[in-house]
Amino acid sequence: MVKNTLPYVVGSYGAALAIIGILSLTTFFRYRAARRRLAAVEPRGRGESGSAAS
Amino acid sequence: MDRSPATDYAADAQAAMIAAPTSKSGAWLHRFANPGRFQRLVQPLIPWIGWSALIVCTVGLVWGFAFAPADWQQGIASRIMYVHVPAAWVAMNGYAALAICSLLSIVWRHPLADIAAKEMGPVGAGFTGLCLITGSLWGEPEWGTYWVWDARLTSVLILFFLYLGHMALIRAFDNPQHGYRAAAILGLVGAINLPIIVFSVYWWNSLHQGNSITLTGPSKIYVTMLYPLLISTLGFYLAFIAMSLARISSGIMENRARALLLARAERSGN
Numbered sequence: 001m002v003k004n005t006l007p008y009v010v011g012s013y014g015a016a017l018a019i020i021g022i023l024s025l026t027t028f029f030r031y032r033a034a035r036r037r038l039a040a041v042e043p044r045g046r047g048e049s050g051s052a053a054s
Numbered sequence: 055m056d057r058s059p060a061t062d063y064a065a066d067a068q069a070a071m072i073a074a075p076t077s078k079s080g081a082w083l084h085r086f087a088n089p090g091r092f093q094r095l096v097q098p099l100i101p102w103i104g105w106s107a108l109i110v111c112t113v114g115l116v117w118g119f120a121f122a123p124a125d126w127q128q129g130i131a132s133r134i135m136y137v138h139v140p141a142a143w144v145a146m147n148g149y150a151a152l153a154i155c156s157l158l159s160i161v162w163r164h165p166l167a168d169i170a171a172k173e174m175g176p177v178g179a180g181f182t183g184l185c186l187i188t189g190s191l192w193g194e195p196e197w198g199t200y201w202v203w204d205a206r207l208t209s210v211l212i213l214f215f216l217y218l219g220h221m222a223l224i225r226a227f228d229n230p231q232h233g234y235r236a237a238a239i240l241g242l243v244g245a246i247n248l249p250i251i252v253f254s255v256y257w258w259n260s261l262h263q264g265n266s267i268t269l270t271g272p273s274k275i276y277v278t279m280l281y282p283l284l285i286s287t288l289g290f291y292l293a294f295i296a297m298s299l300a301r302i303s304s305g306i307m308e309n310r311a312r313a314l315l316l317a318r319a320e321r322s323g324n
Contacts, residue, residue, distance in 0.1 A: 005131040005195045012134040012188040013119055016141070019184045020111070020290075023177060023297055024104075031100075031300045034307035041314045 089166055089306045100300050107292035114140075114286030122282045131195050136282055138188035140290035141181045142210070146248055148178035148294055149213060149241075152220065153248075156241030159234060166302075168234040169309075171241055172224050173301035177294055179217035185210060197261055205254035206262035209247060216244040 118136025125132035152174050158167035189207065190200040201207065220237050227233040250257075255264050266274040273280055 003195050005129055008191040008195055009119070009130055009133045012137045012191045013115065015184055015187045016115065016137045019180050020293055023180045024293070027297045027300045031304045034304040034311070038307040038311045041311050
């Protein structure tokens with residue numbers, strides 16, 4: 001009997017969407033929060049990218 | 055473990071802000087990779103790389119899932135290849151990048167290398183986990199089991215644990231600099247696992263198939279399957295690069311914000 005492999009394929013693509021999606025979203029929200037936090041505390045005229053860090 | 059916020063912030067701020075060369079050989083590295091220059095160079099690129107990753111991943115995965123031909127032996131289970139193989143390559147090369155950062159950290163004590171290694175760890179662990187999950191989902195219909203203690207599978211599982219260990223070690227010390235040093239040593243020593251993963255299918259009897267694509271020889275995969283695989287691989291690499299760069303940039307901004315707040319608190323305390 002031939003095994004139905006479609007659930008395994010769908011599961012694999014679902015895992016890819018879930019893992020990469022979660023990583024991407026957490027990265028995006030952290031990046032946005034870091035930009036806002038730095039913009040709030042950085043003295044004016046120094047930019048918000050941390051360019052004066054070095 | 056009891057952590058002192060002041061110590062934590064001061065050490066992190068030092069890591070983010072000090073970029074003084076420690077040797078002549080490392081001077082060029084510090085000139086081209088200090089946090090400020092990194093931010094100016096990378097921040098405009100992050101959205102472009104991120105959107106490119108999304109588009110290329112979508113094209114590669116949709117092509118692989120819906121349009122690529124099924125394998126004559128494995129049937130549609132072979133479509134798992136378009137997720138599993140790119141995830142495996144990114145997992146291994148991500149660790150290679152982490153090991154290079156560890157080397158830069160140990161040899162030149164470069165603060166950006168420490169932050170880069172720290173931020174690449176979770177992304178690499180995610181792709182390694184994806185590789186293991188999709189490998190199991192491929193193994194069940196093809197081998198009759200989700201897992202065997204095969205050399206290739208076991209060495210990739212060790213890679214996953216190395217990523218987790220690196221992440222844990224960085225955060226395990228009161229002084230972040232001690233965590234960076236210990237994790238850098240682990241990152242560098244763990245690189246020995248990479249050739250073991252690659253050659254495991256040749257050194258030991260393995261259920262896992264050998265390499266179908268090599269840099270030196272012709273591909274064993276027909277072009278109708280090779281193209282979506284390569285596109286999917288490019289998309290996964292772009293996703294890894296975009297996420298790593300964004301996380302490194304976030305880490306630098308967070309450290310700078312902490313340093314500014316600490317300096318402000320010290321001024322108000324005097």
